[in-house]
Amino acid sequence: MPFEFKKLELPGPLLICPKIFDDGRGFFLELYKHSEFTSAGITEHLVQDNYSKSSQGVLRGLHFQKTPKAQGKLVMCMQGRIYDAAVDIRKGSPHYGKWVGAELTSENRFQLYVPPGFAHGFQVLSETAEVMYKCTDEYSPQNERGIIWNDPDIGILWPIPNPVLSTKDKVNPRLLDIDNNFIYADKR
Numbered sequence: 001m002p003f004e005f006k007k008l009e010l011p012g013p014l015l016i017c018p019k020i021f022d023d024g025r026g027f028f029l030e031l032y033k034h035s036e037f038t039s040a041g042i043t044e045h046l047v048q049d050n051y052s053k054s055s056q057g058v059l060r061g062l063h064f065q066k067t068p069k070a071q072g073k074l075v076m077c078m079q080g081r082i083y084d085a086a087v088d089i090r091k092g093s094p095h096y097g098k099w100v101g102a103e104l105t106s107e108n109r110f111q112l113y114v115p116p117g118f119a120h121g122f123q124v125l126s127e128t129a130e131v132m133y134k135c136t137d138e139y140s141p142q143n144e145r146g147i148i149w150n151d152p153d154i155g156i157l158w159p160i161p162n163p164v165l166s167t168k169d170k171v172n173p174r175l176l177d178i179d180n181n182f183i184y185a186d187k188r
Helices: 034-039
Strands: 003-007 014-018 021-023 026-028 048-055 059-065 073-079 081-088 099-105 111-114 118-124 128-135 144-146
Touching: 059 081, 073 081, 073 099, 073 118, 081 111, 081 128, 099 111, 118 128
Parallel strands: none
Antiparallel strands: 003 014, 014 111, 021 026, 048 128, 059 118, 059 144, 073 111, 073 128, 081 099, 081 118
């Protein structure tokens, strides 16, 4: 199996560690394999790829899209280092407002799967970072929403204080004020 799927402190997000075939020529790894991801519980179809480059200290997030255009994201740092975070925003979830985070780097080549119903953000730790993420639905401006990066009700421990933010991310609402239609469904 070319992937190890590690559960995190919250049910839903997964840290994915690919098997890396490394030799004197370089390396090879599989980024995604439908059969293995489905076996690990990631059943949403991936339909859009995004790629960004950012400078040190830049924080992008916390972003999500409402239903019917909710997005799950499979995130990988292609160059550099980022701290990637996911927040459970499903109303009624026993983990509502809780977060998980992981360092993704071009050296460890880990991926973070952020399912629909979670807000997502990342902060660049290296001089620059290039990030690729696959999404389970296409970008929909009318369904795009955000949460302020430093919401005290969430309390994400971002590694770099005073991040560089977009104008939009500077004015996102707090979790308690977001326009959110995710409802928790216990799948036991």
